[in-house]
Amino acid sequence: MIRAIGFDLDGTLFDHRGAARRGVADFFTARGVTVTDVVVNAWFESESEHFERWRRGLIDFAEQRRERLRDVLPGLGLELPGDDAGLDAIFDDYLSAYRAAWAVFPGTRDLLDGLRRRGYRLGLLTNGSAVQQSEKLDRIGLTDVFDVTLISEQIGHHKPERGAFAALVSGLGVPPGECLFVGDDPTTDAAGARAAGLESLLIDREVMRPSDVSAAIDRALAPPPAAHHRPAASSPIA
Template sequence: MLGFFKPRERLAVAFGPPAARVDVPHSDIEIDELFSGYLRAYESAWRAFPDALPLLRSLRASGHRIGLLTNGTEAQQLAKLRRTGLFDAFDVVCTSERIGFAKPEARAFAVFTSELGVEPAACLFVGDDPMKDADGARAAGM
């Protein structure tokens, strides 16, 4: 199991003890409503950095292949890329849900580089999590 949560499980983890003093509803309907409100707010906040698309286009124009490896779910990550206008900037998008492995596991990076069509040693991986991204990429030979 890759650790994906259903809405009710996610709320229990986020708001349950010992987190902040938030009363989590007990009925499934109330929990679903609470999560739906959270999800709407989360999705409405999706934005790309202003320089992201020009940078990705410049890299591709220079002959580089561009890929994305994420531990997010397939539907959500693809929706995020479409909403932010970044979807077409990538040659490959690998979600841990689709490939069956999550970062920092070396197999996730191996599938990613295979789909991207590059050798791990020829790949520069950029991420925001030192352990999952940087350590995982190094362990995979990037």
């Protein structure tokens, strides 16, 4: 029986891609660039590549941001500063536009509050920097809803590592098999949770409405149907 539910943050509860799209649009428009799907997709591809390099410990968090600028800006005819400080200052402009668009997906707070009222313990497990992820939770009003909040940089384990999910279930006080993990990434969330012994639910906010997400969680929480056994035949009376 499921007694606790863990959630990913970006793309699951927090609309990262929506905020990033608006941030990219404002950031590049201010620099005279016509923002097309090609521009947005190039930004997301670079973000995914270098965030993964950070997750694997190959570069630090600030460097993965600089690498995005090095990937994308020259192809748009924008000059790159020659030093890290200059790159950091430019990325700060993007961050300001990104932060201005931060929001949860519609219905998120109602969903979480409803699960708490039903008696489930709730946890958050997110990959990212402690400073930025904590700031997100504060700004979007989710700091008080979780029994356990774990950020990969703080715990020293990143999803999909088993240690990240072990820390989650330990904090929630349940064995892995009694915890459902909800996330949007097939590898870091769904496969990682299953490999650590948790139940998992993969959601896609690009196509699922808030009601679809709630219904999917309800289905995942429902106990399996009881097996039906044919009654044993009566013994004949001797």
